[in-house]
Amino acid sequence: MICPSDLRQRYRDERVIPFIGAGISMSVIWEKDGKEVHGPSWSELVEQAVSLLEFQDTELARVRGTDLQILEYFKRKHAGPLVSSFLAGFRVENT
DSSP: OOOOHHHHHHHHTTOOOOOOOGGGGGGOEEEETTEEEEOOOHHHHHHHHHHHTTOSOHHHHHHHSOHHHHHHHHHHHSTTHHHHHHHHTTOOOOO
16 A cells, blocks of 8 residues: 555654544454454444343334434443443453
């Protein structure tokens, strides 16, 4: 990949702020219980939050709010240890 010279200069001048989208986690792959697992997609993250909020249907939750609103609600409702356990489902354990 060729990087434009003005971008390289801005990087050297510390004037670049990288944007990493939500899909970056999907590129992480590890093995868990003998199966290949990937990091969550945005939809999988929302589905997991909806499940932990004990809603019956992800699509019904999406009628009430956007994915971002659902995750914000989850964060407000379950701040603390539950959020850690939620994220632990996607964490790679040390081997």
